[in-house]
Structure formats: structure tokens, C-alpha cells
Amino acid sequence: xxxxxxxxxxxxxxxxxxxxxxxxxxxxxxxxxxxxxxxxxxxxxxxxxxxxxxxxxxxxxxxxxxxxxxxxxxxxxxxxxxxxxxxxxxxxxxxxxxxxxxxxxxxxxxxxxxxxxxxxxxxxxxxxxxxxxxxxxxxxxxxxxxxxxxxxxxxxxxxxxxxxxxxxxxxxxxxxxxxxxxxxxxxxxxxxxxxxxxxxxxxxxxxxxxxxxxxxxxxxxxxxxxxxxxxxxxxxxxxxxxxxxxxxxxxxxxxxxxxxxxxxxxxxxxxxxxxxxxxxxxxxxxxxxxxxxxxxxxxxxxxxxxxxxxxxxxxxxxxxxxxxxxxxxxxxxxxxxxxxxxxxxxxxxxxxxxxxxxxxxxxxxxxxxxxx
Numbered sequence: 558x559x560x561x562x563x564x565x566x567x568x569x570x571x572x573x574x575x576x577x578x579x580x581x582x583x584x585x586x587x588x589x590x591x592x593x594x595x596x597x598x599x600x601x602x603x604x605x606x607x608x609x610x611x612x613x614x615x616x617x618x619x620x621x622x623x624x625x626x627x628x629x630x631x632x633x634x635x636x637x638x639x640x641x642x643x644x645x646x647x648x649x650x651x652x653x654x655x656x657x658x659x660x661x662x663x664x665x666x667x668x669x670x671x672x673x674x675x676x677x678x679x680x681x682x683x684x685x686x687x688x689x690x691x692x693x694x695x696x697x698x699x700x701x702x703x704x705x706x707x708x709x710x711x712x713x714x715x716x717x718x719x720x721x722x723x724x725x726x727x728x729x730x731x732x733x734x735x736x737x738x739x740x741x742x743x744x745x746x747x748x749x750x751x752x753x754x755x756x757x758x759x760x761x762x763x764x765x766x767x768x769x770x771x772x773x774x775x776x777x778x779x780x781x782x783x784x785x786x787x788x789x790x791x792x793x794x795x796x797x798x799x800x801x802x803x804x805x806x807x808x809x810x811x812x813x814x815x816x817x818x819x820x821x822x823x824x825x826x827x828x829x830x831x832x833x834x835x836x837x838x839x840x841x842x843x844x845x846x847x848x849x850x851x852x853x854x855x856x857x858x859x860x861x862x863x864x865x866x867x868x869x870x871x872x873x874x875x876x877x878x879x880x881x882x883x884x885x886x887x888x889x890x891x892x893x894x895x896x897x898x899x900x901x902x903x904x905x906x907x908x909x910x911x912x913x914x915x916x917x918x919x920x921x922x923x924x925x926x927x928x929x
Contacts, residue, residue: 558898560583560589561621561624562574564594564618565632566635571875572600572885573599574889575889577606578883580592580610584611587900591613592613593614593616593617594615599875601878623642626643628642628649631651647902648670654916655818665922674889674892675818688884691885692881695880696843696874697737697742701727701812703841707868725749726751727751728812729750730813730814733754735814736752740763744767750766753770753771753804754770760772771804773801798825805833810841813841815850819926822849826850827852828862831867837864837865838865839866840865841867845857854867896911
């Protein structure tokens with residue numbers, strides 16, 4: 558089977574879908590792989606690295622799409638890229654289908670069978686395919702480093718002859734994969750870490766990493782599915798803001814991680830809360846690309862509002878491209894081998910992983926939530 562790896566065209570993207578090590582593994586199993594020239598440059602993988610791993614190198618991006626039975630990407634393709642794909646060919650990438658309806662329609666109209674890496678069910682046997690977790694893990698780590706770099710003080714308690722420096726207070730909102738890694742990283746750097754999450758079951762995980770849990774009484778508006786929050790009311794968000802307001806006002810660094818798939822990110826840090834913070838403190842808004850957990854954050858900008866630095870980096874895993882690409886390539890290899898072998902795809906549309914992740918097939922949209 559012919560696999561194509563195009564260079565990512567999204568602005569600020571540094572990752573690549575397959576690394577040379579994974580290419581070598583797939584080639585050994587009989588897959589034929591063509592990589593667009595320069596596809597791995599942002600992740601420090603050269604064309605020669607791919608050539609030595611057994612891939613062909615192409616300088617023609619259009620040929621990657623027209624000549625491949627399956628295209629592997631990180632980001633969703635453009636409509637133009639989809640229009641170059643052959644009917645019946647396969648696409649595997651992040652698609653964020655709920656907010657990319659035009660892309661879904663393009664795939665269906667072109668007859669492309671598309672799978673979304675962000676739609677893979679969160680079940681135990683799919684853990685090695687879980688690209689959301691692998692990328693969020695790195696994002697949580699990098700977020701703390703960005704925040705620490707922007708602060709004018711150190712994280713740990715330090716006792717010196719000239720006096721004692723108090724440890725920084727870090728407040729993390731959300732104890733998902735990114736939040737838990739942020740807790741661990743901030744603790745390793747010596748900060749005092751307070752954590753808020755609307756799911757009470759996360760308290761034990763937070764405390765096992767040395768964080769202090771901020772209790773917020775939940776209500777019936779909170780809907781979770783597969784470990785993700787799917788819905789929450791405005792009333793609950795206001796109650797949460799009231800409870801954590803005191804912690805935010807005392808914080809040196811606030812990290813927000815809350816996302817609701819297919820919806821605008823919930824506002825967790827209001828402008829009044831920003832005004833209450835100490836001059837020189839920092840907010841890192843991990844949800845900035847989906848509207849932001851703070852209304853003052855701006856995509857891909859560091860801004861200072863009311864004396865507070867607000868960091869709005871939209872592609873945190875892309876700041877660690879070598880590791881991010883290595884992990885993503887392993888995720889996508891495991892998923893590809895679940896769906897196919899060297900001779901082609903063997904789809905079982907009733908199998909749980911396939912059923913949950915397939916977006917379009919044979920000209921049809923396969924997920925009910927995308928048909929409305």
C-alpha cells in the first residue's frame with residue numbers, strides 16, 4: 558500500500574506525521590512510503606534521514622495526494638488538498654470534524670474515507686493510538702516553561718544569606734492530561750500548585766502529584782463522556798469563578814486548560830479576575846485557539862493587560878516538534894496497522910475504534926453528530 562506524507566502547510570506548524578524511525582518500521586512491514594521534500598525539517602528530520610529509512614522523496618506536493626492510497630497528516634487538509642485525492646483513498650489526520658463541517662463535506666463529496674485522530678475512542682486498547690493525550694502531555698510540560706520564563710521570579714523556595722525567596726503559587730485550571738503534566742512539571746520546579754477541576758474524581762490524581770485541590774461543588778449541568786467534559790452551564794462557571802477567584806488573585810502563574818469538543822472554550826478567567834491579579838503575574842491560556850479561557854488572550858501573542866502577561870500560544874506541541882512528532886508518529890502507526898496491512902485497508906465498521914474514528918466513507922458522513 559502506498560502511503561503519502563505531505564509537508565504541513567498550516568502556519569507555525571513544525572510537526573510531521575511520520576518520523577524516519579516509524580517509516581523504517583512500516584517499510585519493513587511492506588508499506589511503500591513517499592515523503593514530501595522538507596516535510597520533516599521543522600522536527601529536525603532531513604530528507605536524507607527519510608531516504609535512509611526506505612522512503613521515496615518527492616518535491617511535488619500534488620503527487621503526494623494524487624498518487625497515495627492513504628495520506629497521513631497532522632493537521633486537517635485544505636479543500637484543495639482533498640480535491641487532489643483519488644476516490645476511495647484514505648486520509649488519517651486530526652480533523653476536528655465538529656468545527657470543520659466544510660472539510661467533512663469535501664471528503665464525502667470526493668469519496669475519501671477519512672479518519673480523525675481526535676475522534677479515536679478513549680478505551681484501554683486504543684491507548685497507543687491516543688494522539689490527543691500524547692500531544693497534550695507535551696503541551697502541559699511546555700506551558701509551565703513558558704509561564705516560568707515570562708515570570709520575573711523563580712519557582713522554588715530559596716534560602717540565601719541575603720534573605721528567603723518564597724515559592725511561586727501556580728494555579729492550574731483543569732486536571733486532564735495537559736493539566737496533570739503541568740502539575741508535575743511545576744512541582745518539580747518547586748512551585749506550590751493549586752488545581753481546580755469540575756470532575757471530583759480528579760482530586761486523587763492531583764494530590765498524588767503534590768497539588769492542592771480546589772473544591773468546587775458540581776451540579777447536574779456537568780456532562781462528561783470518555784473522560785472529557787462535554788457540557789457545563791454558565792451558572793456553574795460563575796460558581797467556579799467565585800470559588801477560585803481568591804486563588805487567582807494570589808497566583809504568580811495561572812494555566813488554563815479547559816476545552817469542550819466542538820464548542821467555544823468556556824471562560825474561566827474574567828477580566829475582573831485579571832484585574833485582581835498581582836502586577837507581573839502570568840496567565841497561559843491553552844484554549845486560546847478555540848476562543849480562550851480568558852477573554853483577554855490573543856492567538857499567538859503575548860499581551861500585557863492590567864499588568865498581567867497573557868500568553869496565547871496556539872500550538873504548544875509544535876514548540877517541542879521532535880518529541881511531538883515522535884509520539885504522534887507512533888500513535889498514527891498503531892492506528893494505521895489497526896486498520897490495514899501492506900496489502901490495503903480491511904475495515905470493520907462495527908469495530909469500536911473504527912466506528913468511532915471514521916468520519917466519511919463511500920461518499921457518506923458516518924457520524925450522526927455531523928449530519929445535523
